Amino acid sequence: MASSSLPLFKSLVRGTGAATRNSATKTYDLISASTGKIRAQVEMASPEAIQAAISAAQEAQPRWYRDYSPMERSKVLLKAAQIMTTQAEALAHLETADTGRPIQETRAEGPGAADCLEWFAGLTKCMGGGQHMELAGGNFGYTRREPLGVTVGIGAWNYPLQSAVWKSAPALAFGNAMVFKPSELTPQTALRLADIYEEAGIPEGVFSVVLGDGPTVGTSLVQDPRVSKVSFTGSVPTGRKIYTQAAHDFKKVTLELGGKSPLIIFDDTNLDVAVTAAMVANWYSSGQVCSNGTRVFIHKSMHDAFVERLLERTQQLIIGDPMNDTTDIGPVVSEAHLQKVQDYIRIGVAEDQAQLVYGGQRIQAQGQQPLNPQGFYMQPAIFTDCTDSMRIVQEEIFGMVMSILPFTSEEEVLQRANDTTFGLSAGVFTKDLQRAHRMVAQLQAGTTWINTYNLAPVELPWGGWKHSGMGSENGVAGMESWTRMKSVYVEMNDIQSPFSC
Numbered sequence: 152m153a154s155s156s157l158p159l160f161k162s163l164v165r166g167t168g169a170a171t172r173n174s175a176t177k178t179y180d181l182i183s184a185s186t187g188k189i190r191a192q193v194e195m196a197s198p199e200a201i202q203a204a205i206s207a208a209q210e211a212q213p214r215w216y217r218d219y220s221p222m223e224r225s226k227v228l229l230k231a232a233q234i235m236t237t238q239a240e241a242l243a244h245l246e247t248a249d250t251g252r253p254i255q256e257t258r259a260e261g262p263g264a265a266d267c268l269e270w271f272a273g274l275t276k277c278m279g280g281g282q283h284m285e286l287a288g289g290n291f292g293y294t295r296r297e298p299l300g301v302t303v304g305i306g307a308w309n310y311p312l313q314s315a316v317w318k319s320a321p322a323l324a325f326g327n328a329m330v331f332k333p334s335e336l337t338p339q340t341a342l343r344l345a346d347i348y349e350e351a352g353i354p355e356g357v358f359s360v361v362l363g364d365g366p367t368v369g370t371s372l373v374q375d376p377r378v379s380k381v382s383f384t385g386s387v388p389t390g391r392k393i394y395t396q397a398a399h400d401f402k403k404v405t406l407e408l409g410g411k412s413p414l415i416i417f418d419d420t421n422l423d424v425a426v427t428a429a430m431v432a433n434w435y436s437s438g439q440v441c442s443n444g445t446r447v448f449i450h451k452s453m454h455d456a457f458v459e460r461l462l463e464r465t466q467q468l469i470i471g472d473p474m475n476d477t478t479d480i481g482p483v484v485s486e487a488h489l490q491k492v493q494d495y496i497r498i499g500v501a502e503d504q505a506q507l508v509y510g511g512q513r514i515q516a517q518g519q520q521p522l523n524p525q526g527f528y529m530q531p532a533i534f535t536d537c538t539d540s541m542r543i544v545q546e547e548i549f550g551m552v553m554s555i556l557p558f559t560s561e562e563e564v565l566q567r568a569n570d571t572t573f574g575l576s577a578g579v580f581t582k583d584l585q586r587a588h589r590m591v592a593q594l595q596a597g598t599t600w601i602n603t604y605n606l607a608p609v610e611l612p613w614g615g616w617k618h619s620g621m622g623s624e625n626g627v628a629g630m631e632s633w634t635r636m637k638s639v640y641v642e643m644n645d646i647q648s649p650f651s652c
């Protein structure tokens with residue numbers, strides 16, 4: 152039973168109609184990934200609160216766009232970046248409490264979010280139409296780049312702060328307002344972000360956070376006719392639903408969805424570099440990274456040495472309390488997700504000739520070190536002798552399940568790497584630069600890496616191909632995603648009548 156002393160998280164709606172935000176609604180429990188115990192409660196946004204958030208955004212947006220020049224919006228976002236930096240440690244603690252990701256990982260989230268705010272603070276100053284055309288008869292035309300209006304952001308649970316900032320920083324930079332719904336599992340950093348924006352000087356109503364589940368709260372946001380854009384990060388099935396619902400009002404949609412990415416390691420790669428790449432691409436964040444390279448294509452000639460070294464190093468990882476500075480791998484986010492990953496490991500064991508050569512078990516201790524028995528801890532799982540058609544090779548598991556797939560030639564591995572419905576990312580390791588560039592030019596993925604993996608600096612656009620999504624976030628492309636163009640024709644003479652009278 153939850154005790155009344157537990158923290159209670161509520162939606163943050165300021166501005167028009169905000170008084171309605173506390174109307175009675177359901178609450179649900181948040182469970183700690185490291186102890187399995189109830190750690191807080193969340194009040195679901197009521198229908199009135201959702202309406203209030205959208206009304207507040209609708210009222211605030213025109214003023215945010217017209218009364219604040221790009222230079223002024225830029226200064227506010229820079230201030231938010233500054234506050235974000237000073238709060239990085241506190242944000243890391245909130246993120247670890249919500250996700251179970253190790254604190255040594257989540258310490259990167261605040262600085263990463265600050266980078267994103269700074270990037271868009273710079274880019275908003277370049278917000279212009281970019282075209283001035285001389286037209287017939289001494290007339291001329293120009294284009295204006297304008298905000299979309301009221302936008303909605305919906306985030307996933309694995310990188311909650313990143314989801315919230317990658318959506319809201321560009322939305323706000325280009326003069327939009329946003330109502331953001333974090334995942335029901337991870338509300339805390341989005342709420343803190345709303346406070347940071349307020350402290351930085353963003354007017355009330357421009358950014359609100361509503362809490363709750365997808366089917367009720369998320370759907371209401373997506374279906375509201377006042378919303379002009381939905382930016383979503385999450386699974387393919389939810390992305391498909393959102394795309395369909397948003398089509399009714401022809402809303403703009405950005406979808407950042409799942410993946411099953413190839414990591415391709417050629418035989419000119421140093422063995423330890425190859426193993427580091429596979430570990431980074433599979434074990435970071437307990438494997439809960441959309442772009443993970445879970446299909447590890449390793450050149451046949453180095454397969455055995457690679458597997459041996461990978462096992463040796465994976466065994467040395469410290470699995471433990473995510474709040475400990477030395478922990479490499481924390482628990483997975485929830486019991487339900489742990490069960491999903493465990494189910495896939497059972498499927499892998501039963502499938503074809505695949506060999507589970509390491510791990511995969513739920514654990515209550517690592518060596519002599521006990522772990523909280525109610526926590527959602529598991530060992531990474533390594534499968535060898537995989538074939539391309541296996542379910543563990545084709546389907547997104549979103550956990551620490553690595554499939555090792557030997558290959559012999561460049562043409563063969565390229566065809567096999569692209570043989571998937573996903574197209575989020577891909578990595579190539581080789582010292583042969585020509586081969587590397589040849590490969591990335593043919594890989595069907597929105598982001599590719601040469602001799603590294605899983606880096607996503609804000610300077611480059613991020614977005615999936617095929618079933619991994621549509622549109623992109625970040626980069627200069629971020630301006631395109633959050634604005635629309637208007638053409639202006641200027642007549643320099645009296646208008647001529649085409650009629651007879």
Ligand code: NAD
Nearest residue numbers: 306307308333334364365369370385386389407408409441
């Ligand atoms: P999910 O699809 O279950 O939920 C994502 C969000 O959508 C949550 O906030 C949820 O409440 C909301 N939602 C659910 N149903 C909805 C509906 N009908 N209408 C509106 N909103 C709804 O995904 P998840 O389990 O939270 O996240 C894991 C998935 O996210 C994985 O597939 C992962 O690959 C993907 N992901 C992708 C990226 C990327 O950048 N491409 C980044 C992180 C995570």
